[in-house]
Amino acid sequence: MKKFTFIFTIIILGLVTMAQTPQGINYQAVARNVDGGPIINQDISVKISILAQSASGDVVYSEAHSVTTNNMGLFRLEIGNPGLVLTGTFEDIPWGVADYFIKLELDENSGTNYQLMGVSQLLSVPYSLNSGSLTLTDENGNAHNVSVDTSGNLFATIIWKCGLPITDNRDGQTYETVQIDEQCWMADNLAYLPTVSPSSQGNNTNPYYYVFNYQGTNVAVAKATDNYQNYGALYNWPASLVACPAGWHLPTDAEWTALTDYLGGTSVAGGKMKSTRTEPDPHPRWYNPNTGATNSSSFSGLPGGGRGIGTNGLFLHLGYYGFFWSSTKDSMIDAWYLLLESDSDDATMSYYTMGFGFSVRCLRD
Structure with missing residues (x-):
């Protein structure tokens, strides 16, 4: 049975000195379609949300971007310096007082019918240079630890997996999913x-x-x-x-x-x-x-x-x-x-x- 994945490769760059909290994150990713091929030379819409407490928690901050992929499917943006703030204020997020989750959504037709790409937990402060590592945990409990290199760069891969909810972009209905043996069911x-x-x-x-x-x-x-x-x-x-x-x-x-x-x-x-x-x-x-x-x-x-x-x-x-x-x-x-x-x-x-x-x-x- 063909497996369904959206794959995003993420590079997060530190923007300020060690004594400060960054006011933005340089972000680049390769957008891939359901067949695994890159979405090349195309205008797309990207929505990024920060959720508090759980993968289905309250949205404390969200933003939308209109970007264009290059001939390798790569696009770049800066989280915290968005084209359109949808909810909250990036600078006011109290990173040290709660668990936070990053939710990524994309519309490859450059509209607002976003498809869920993944929701991943941040188990450490994600931006300060002394945080050391970033842990991404999907809904099925699969964690991916990523170390900070000497330049403050973090590298991670987020893959949508069965067990996360999906949204039908025809009407906005959201459905739970469940993996049973090799089958992924609504x-x-x-x-x-x-x-x-x-x-x-x-x-x-x-x-x-x-x-x-x-x-x-x-x-x-x-x-x-x-x-x-x-x-x-x-x-x-x-x-x-x-x-x-x-x-x-x-x-x-x-x-x-x-x-x-x-x-x-x-x-x-x-x-x-x-x-x-x-x-x-x-x-x-x-x-x-x-x-x-x-x-x-x-x-x-x-x-x-x-x-x-x-x-x-x-x-x-x-x-x-x-x-x-x-x-x-x-x-x-x-x-x-x-x-x-x-x-x-x-x-x-x-x-x-x-x-x-x-x-x-x-x-x-």
């Missing part, structure tokens, strides 16, 4: 919703998007519902094939089977995949009994229910069943899906007509 139900239809509308051939129990056509109103915010969207099979963001895809039947095999087989995998949230917990949750649920895989499977077919169409089984499409057809009108159930710890593969509205979990390319 750990949230997909919520991409370009249009929305009532349950009475749909077929097997054209994309249809639904939100459980919403019977209108206004996307903004549908997104404001509790069911959308807790369980994401529902998709007929044609919509599910094109719903995942770039770099992700709807899993095949074989890829679902690889997951359940790794988790011990279909008779026990469901319990390891299901969220442990059970009534009376707040939504999203399973109705009782939520048999065997441990979520030991961190897949966090949710019971988003489904949209049935028929003359009027119905929304069914929220809280009791989680239906997840695969990209594998069984016939001209049926496609395979994975089923999680409240009253079983099974994870069952079956097939149904493509007009049904099911949840989607995306898998990394």
Whole structure:
């Protein structure tokens, strides 16, 4: 399976004498695309944020830059002397009183639809020349210690790894991710919703998007519902094939089977995949009994229910069943899906007509 990485090589240069705290950092990096090739001779947008306390903590400072890569994909900027301050003041960051994390984002189309590159913890004061080293720690606990050379230069590599959140630049939705064996899964139900239809509308051939129990056509109103915010969207099979963001895809039947095999087989995998949230917990949750649920895989499977077919169409089984499409057809009108159930710890593969509205979990390319 192809692994997804964004690779940035970072050079941080000391700017002031040993007795002072620098007011800026010369920064240069090689921007690479999803295939690992450099993005050359291109205008790009870069956003840098300093987060307090954790990789998902409050932003104490952020800035944006418009830069141009050279024929090797290299670009340069100065952190603390930005083209556009978005949040906070660089000089006022109290480096010695909290843990801090650096978040890097990039839009290779020079806009503001930033793609997360990485979030890394700073375990020592990053700028003073007497700090000695910089430790970068990713979300999976992989740390990289970097020593300061005699000129005050630091060298580091930040690589996006599964386990960090990703943001869909189509709508700004953020999803948790989880590494299970060799597969990188979204750990949230997909919520991409370009249009929305009532349950009475749909077929097997054209994309249809639904939100459980919403019977209108206004996307903004549908997104404001509790069911959308807790369980994401529902998709007929044609919509599910094109719903995942770039770099992700709807899993095949074989890829679902690889997951359940790794988790011990279909008779026990469901319990390891299901969220442990059970009534009376707040939504999203399973109705009782939520048999065997441990979520030991961190897949966090949710019971988003489904949209049935028929003359009027119905929304069914929220809280009791989680239906997840695969990209594998069984016939001209049926496609395979994975089923999680409240009253079983099974994870069952079956097939149904493509007009049904099911949840989607995306898998990394």
